Amino acid sequence: MKIRIKFAKQGTMKFIGHLDVMRYFQKAMRRADVDIRYSEGFSPHQIMSFAAPLGVGLTSSGEYMDIEVHSTGSSAEMVKRLNEVMVEGFQVLDWRRLGDEAGNAMSLVAAADYTAAFRKGYEPEDLEGFLAGLEAFYERPSIPIVKKTKKGEKEMDLKPLVYACRVTGGDEPSIFLRLSTGSSSNVKPELFLETYCREAGFPFSPFTFEIQREEIYAPGFIPLNDLGEIIE
Amino acid sequence: MRKLALSDEILLSIDKPARYIGGEVNMVVKDPKKVDVRFAMCFPDVYEISMSHLGLQILYDMFNRREDVYCERVFSPWVDLDRVMREKKIPLFALESQDPIREFDFLGITLQYEMCYTNILQILDLSGIPLHACDRTEEDPIVIGGGPCAYNPEPLAEFFDLFYIGEGETQYDRLFDIYKENRKNGGSRMDFLEKAAELPGMYVPAFYDAEYNEDGTLRSFTPNNPHASAVITKELVMDMDSATYISKPVVPFIKVTQDRVVLEIMRGCIRGCRFCQAGNVYRPLREHSLEYLKDYAVQMLKSTGHEEISLSSLSSSDYTQLEGLVNFLIDEFKGKGVNISLPSLRIDAFTLDVMSKVQDVKKSSLTFAPEAGSQRLRDVINKGLTEESILKGAADAFHGGWNRVKLYFMLGLPTETVEDMEGIALLAEKVAETYYDELPKSERQGKVQVVASSSFFVPKPFTPFQWARMCTKEEFLERAYIVKNKFKEMRNYKSLKYNWHEADLTVLEGVLARGDRKVAAVVEEAYKNGALYDSWSEYFKNEIWMEAFRTCGLSVDFYTTRERGLDELFPWDFIDAGVSKAFLKREWEHAGQAEVTPNCRQRCSACGAMKFKGGVCFENKN
Numbered sequence: 001m002k003i004r005i006k007f008a009k010q011g012t013m014k015f016i017g018h019l020d021v022m023r024y025f026q027k028a029m030r031r032a033d034v035d036i037r038y039s040e041g042f043s044p045h046q047i048m049s050f051a052a053p054l055g056v057g058l059t060s061s062g063e064y065m066d067i068e069v070h071s072t073g074s075s076a077e078m079v080k081r082l083n084e085v086m087v088e089g090f091q092v093l094d095w096r097r098l099g100d101e102a103g104n105a106m107s108l109v110a111a112a113d114y115t116a117a118f119r120k121g122y123e124p125e126d127l128e129g130f131l132a133g134l135e136a137f138y139e140r141p142s143i144p145i146v147k148k149t150k151k152g153e154k155e156m157d158l159k160p161l162v163y164a165c166r167v168t169g170g171d172e173p174s175i176f177l178r179l180s181t182g183s184s185s186n187v188k189p190e191l192f193l194e195t196y197c198r199e200a201g202f203p204f205s206p207f208t209f210e211i212q213r214e215e216i217y218a219p220g221f222i223p224l225n226d227l228g229e230i231i232e
Numbered sequence: 233m234r235k236l237a238l239s240d241e242i243l244l245s246i247d248k249p250a251r252y253i254g255g256e257v258n259m260v261v262k263d264p265k266k267v268d269v270r271f272a273m274c275f276p277d278v279y280e281i282s283m284s285h286l287g288l289q290i291l292y293d294m295f296n297r298r299e300d301v302y303c304e305r306v307f308s309p310w311v312d313l314d315r316v317m318r319e320k321k322i323p324l325f326a327l328e329s330q331d332p333i334r335e336f337d338f339l340g341i342t343l344q345y346e347m348c349y350t351n352i353l354q355i356l357d358l359s360g361i362p363l364h365a366c367d368r369t370e371e372d373p374i375v376i377g378g379g380p381c382a383y384n385p386e387p388l389a390e391f392f393d394l395f396y397i398g399e400g401e402t403q404y405d406r407l408f409d410i411y412k413e414n415r416k417n418g419g420s421r422m423d424f425l426e427k428a429a430e431l432p433g434m435y436v437p438a439f440y441d442a443e444y445n446e447d448g449t450l451r452s453f454t455p456n457n458p459h460a461s462a463v464i465t466k467e468l469v470m471d472m473d474s475a476t477y478i479s480k481p482v483v484p485f486i487k488v489t490q491d492r493v494v495l496e497i498m499r500g501c502i503r504g505c506r507f508c509q510a511g512n513v514y515r516p517l518r519e520h521s522l523e524y525l526k527d528y529a530v531q532m533l534k535s536t537g538h539e540e541i542s543l544s545s546l547s548s549s550d551y552t553q554l555e556g557l558v559n560f561l562i563d564e565f566k567g568k569g570v571n572i573s574l575p576s577l578r579i580d581a582f583t584l585d586v587m588s589k590v591q592d593v594k595k596s597s598l599t600f601a602p603e604a605g606s607q608r609l610r611d612v613i614n615k616g617l618t619e620e621s622i623l624k625g626a627a628d629a630f631h632g633g634w635n636r637v638k639l640y641f642m643l644g645l646p647t648e649t650v651e652d653m654e655g656i657a658l659l660a661e662k663v664a665e666t667y668y669d670e671l672p673k674s675e676r677q678g679k680v681q682v683v684a685s686s687s688f689f690v691p692k693p694f695t696p697f698q699w700a701r702m703c704t705k706e707e708f709l710e711r712a713y714i715v716k717n718k719f720k721e722m723r724n725y726k727s728l729k730y731n732w733h734e735a736d737l738t739v740l741e742g743v744l745a746r747g748d749r750k751v752a753a754v755v756e757e758a759y760k761n762g763a764l765y766d767s768w769s770e771y772f773k774n775e776i777w778m779e780a781f782r783t784c785g786l787s788v789d790f791y792t793t794r795e796r797g798l799d800e801l802f803p804w805d806f807i808d809a810g811v812s813k814a815f816l817k818r819e820w821e822h823a824g825q826a827e828v829t830p831n832c833r834q835r836c837s838a839c840g841a842m843k844f845k846g847g848v849c850f851e852n853k854n
């Protein structure tokens with residue numbers, strides 16, 4: 001039976017790359033004695049796939065993976081069992097059963113929410129100007145960018161791929177973004193922010209923002225875990 | 233949230249930041265303020281190598297069982313971070329608390345191979361600890377060394393306050409107690425070292441004077457402090473099951489060399505190969521019971537979630553309960569997606585049967601380590617592996633579906649002739665011919681593939697070859713070419729492959745292995761001129777080392793190509809490793825006559841290790 005797991009990746013775990021996160025969870029399944037299904041063959045591997053790889057340096061409160069199991073306890077029990085074998089920084093948030101015909105998480109991914117806050121020491125002098133300009137930038141009818149591809153450079157419009165952009169929080173404001181995600185049109189939050197900084201004349205470095213992914217959606221902005229049902 | 237010693241900016245600009253953040257599964261977390269002793273356990277190499285070392289995990293687990301001790305880990309920063317730390321003056325820190333090493337009570341460094349010696353200086357340097365023990369103050373940690381290279385600690389003598397000779401399980405508890413006691417009484421660093429020197433196995437280099445003859449050899453080596461004893465006897469665990477093993481190994485995030493549970497089944501070896509230091513200094517052979525191993529196998533797989541378990545020993549086939557253990561592992565874990573790997577097994581019917589159960593025959597290869605190309609030379613080195621048994625093993629394996637074979641050899645062994653060298657190619661050829669002779673065309677799985685590799689022989693302390701002359705770099709390479717050319721003459725040349733190790737590195741290893749106190753200056757000079765990560769051939773800079781020898785006025789040949797006289801006093805002679813010098817001399821003479829010495833289970837050769845009163849020496853003698 002198919003299971004969808006939601007988890008958070010926080011704190012120092014942001015330095016663990018995607019492949020190592022997969023290895024980490026494979027071992028975690030064994031430690032928690034999850035009755036996971038293995039592939040056939042001489043060196044069997046667990047049936048496990050992740051929704052969308054998260055870049056090194058980003059935290060997340062909404063990551064997803066799908067696994068297949070032979071048997072399962074209740075959602076609450078499985079969440080508890082997994083959390084007993086997690087390290088600080090990884091937390092399992094949800095365990096839901098999917099229908100047999102359900103598509104896998106990776107193929108469903110359509111959008112994701114992010115929040116970006118200035119890393120200490122990287123706040124612009126004119127913070128107000130920065131934030132006001134950002135909202136105006138987002139209101140533009142189109143945001144053309146030049147994207148580097150394997151075949152050369154390609155012009156494209158970011159605007160239709162950015163579903164939301166707003167400033168939240170008071171004293172320590174952060175930027176909320178909802179962006180197109182997935183294999184067909186993937187917009188990284190860094191790309192959007194860098195484009196703005198460059199056009200508005202603010203300095204940008206890979207360290208300017210601390211970015212967290214908040215949620216991943218299937219088409220229609222349905223959080224991926226809403227497609228599964230809680231096991232009582 | 234855990235605080236890290238390095239900023240995000242640094243961590244995101246270097247390779248594999250996970251090397252430096254700690255926080256792994258089973259990492260031990262304690263409040264440093266609530267312990268009496270802080271111990272930084274160091275392996276002076278990069279994280280992936282360091283975390284693969286069993287001994288470190290054993291001591292980490294053992295030390296942390298004490299409530300009053302917090303043992304943390306520290307490894308060599310890779311070259312990218314090394315640069316950043318020097319530039320920004322960031323002190324080296326431990327992975328657990330991320331606190332600077334200089335704040336610790338102990339810095340324990342494991343010495344697994346000679347080519348890590350400059351990395352030791354890197355560790356001290358980046359920690360802000362004076363390189364020389366004599367320059368350290370009450371503020372500095374006690375720097376203690378252990379591991380196989382501590383059997384000749386002399387090239388490192390001035391960098392260490394203390395060496396622990398032998399297996400760590402036995403004396404550390406007392407050492408920590410002495411340390412606490414001394415501090416409670418307001419004792420100094422010196423007071424502690426004097427008390428430590430009275431414990432078995434502890435060597436405080438500053439308490440000894442070395443004098444030299446005019447020709448550079450050692451004249452005398454004598455204690456200059458009444459607390460130090462003239463002979464240091466190695467420490468070892470006699471009742472293996474009484475020692476605690478690792479119930480919760482730390483599980484790295486990134487893939488390390490040993491990404492699996494490692495089960496140490498026994499220590500020591502009965503074989504008595506004359507080139508092998510481990511086989512001599514870890515005598516006598518001592519086994520764990522089957523029950524003990526079953527128990528730990530289950531615990532460790534459960535606590536790590538690893539998908540593989542591997543057995544560890546010098547020669548697993550000599551473990552008396554091997555069949556029971558392997559069957560247990562297969563029955564218990566095979567169906568649960570756990571791979572079982574069985575290194576250092578002799579190839580025989582049992583092994584092949586087991587291997588066909590635990591690995592994919594098509595993807596795996598058979599390994600033989602004849603070490604020498606001719607029977608005569610194998611007798612010289614006392615490697616009891618005959619051509620007949622190799623070919624028989626290979627034939628059986630070919631019938632079982634294998635078609636890849638690896639052969640390991642050494643070049644530059646004592647008494648080696650061109651015939652012995654060419655024997656390497658001939659043996660590889662015979663293995664290939666066996667494949668074509670044994671299997672009719674219809675049964676063959678493609679071509680056979682025989683890969684022969686040779687390393688260059690380095691004479692090591694506490695082996696019968698400690699007196700031997702070592703080859704020069706040119707001689708090594710010349711021998712490799714002789715072998716290579718012979719390979720070209722072979723009929724099945726296309727199925728054979730031959731490769732050999734780097735010669736520069738081997739020569740240096742030879743100097744450090746049998747070096748004396750004078751060599752320390754060379755290590756330091758080389759380090760100061762940029763030598764680091766010497767065991768990584770892409771970072772090894774031979775010129776720096778050669779220049780350092782010139783600057784220090786020392787000759788490489790004195791340490792390598794000089795055949796030692798039987799009455800020479802060696803820098804390591806003050807250590808009693810169990811095997812007596814008289815036994816080693818006898819073995820050196822037997823080697824000269826190509827005379828084989830039986831293994832411990834066939835007949836005891838009175839090597840000296842019987843005085844430890846246990847292990848194989850007393851098997852069947854109750």
Ligand code: SF4
Pocket residue numbers: 502515516517831832833835836837838839840841842848849
């Ligand atoms: S004393 Fe005899 S049995 Fe014991 S290790 Fe030495 S040779 Fe082997």
